[in-house]
Amino acid sequence: MSPPLKLVRRGLQDTTEVLAMELALALPGTEMPRWNELEWRLATAAAVAHGISPLLCRFSTWQRPAWRRFLVEQRGHVAQRHERIAALLRRIDDDARVAGVPLMALKGAALHALGLYAPGDRPMADIDLLVDDANVDAATALLTALGYEASFVQWKHRVFKPAGLPPVTGLGEHRDTPINIELHTRIHERLPVATVDITAQVRPHAAQPGLNAYPSAGALMNHLLLHAAGNICGRSLRLIHLNDIALLATRMAPGDWAPLWADSAPWWALPPLRLVARYYRDAVPKAVLSRLERACPPLLRLFARRQTLTRLSCSNLWLNALPGLEWSRSPADAARYLKNRLRPTQESIEERADMVRTQAWLQGQDWVTLGHRRRLLTWLTRPVPRMDTLYVVGKALEYGT
Structure with missing residues (x-):
């Protein structure tokens, strides 16, 4: 029997904030929380959702046996998956050099290359690559030759997945999870509707064939x-x-x-x-x-x-009907944002359909297939839980049982 959502919401908030302080302060000898069984399971859900299980394995001193087993297991999976990612990056670098295609490895790969994380410290959901517009077709051909196929395209990037490999479901990281690749031509974000583009500041000034670092x-x-x-x-x-x-x-x-x-x-x-x-x-x-x-x-x-952190992450169980409205810099931005929320663009509708098709945590969920007006009406009448949060909480409640 699932616990009441109000209990889950409060437990996620409490455990997330405690875990954040445990990791950020990294002080040895921190007193172990006096959580009940549900709270410990919600702590595993929060650790997974926030990508910090491997780091907690290094820095958390709490000696609860089930907690330690979970962290050690997660760090092992991340370390093994890191080996696969590192090998794939080397292959991409070699093939891009031969093909004369300049690429740039982004975010997690760059942080590892600088030595900020040891292998096994930081999960990487996928590999992010930046390529200029002129080399998109060549980069696509390179990834196809590596056994990848285009999965879907959205405004930020193109997503490639290994052909024929099914997703791995379960709690947290797994060594066999397929390594997806996101191919970017721009580094930009919509905040919430106006686009901020920093590609010029991020792209190397004289990129060479192969993988390039940030300047x-x-x-x-x-x-x-x-x-x-x-x-x-x-x-x-x-x-x-x-x-x-x-x-x-x-x-x-x-x-x-x-x-x-x-x-x-x-x-x-x-x-x-x-x-x-x-x-x-x-x-x-x-x-x-x-x-x-x-x-x-x-x-x-x-x-x-x-x-x-809780308010701005999936640790806040309830969906926010107007996320990001406070980022509007003008009345025109706010009006455009509200218009898009009330009447989504065709691009937004297609992106939602791609998510429903490709994301394991959305499979079989009635909420995501409801019409937009029905979803708006539901938001106005009762709190709606986040599907991604419920998915990881469900896996945490099943873990080890």
């Missing part, structure tokens, strides 16, 4: 912050995103932050850095926060001061 630590930080901003706007932030930013920030000298202001004031960067500063003390220079405060719109600046 600087500041360029990588720029991308991590924009990616986190997009996830905050959509209420899908993960603690691993904040951990990425905190680790990189501690390696940066004051001058390394300059790429953030390369073309214009990064008005969108304050909310993610405020959250990092909330959980990771002294990771973000105060001078950077002060400068970003001046660039941030007043409503968003106020929003950034009051938020927690």
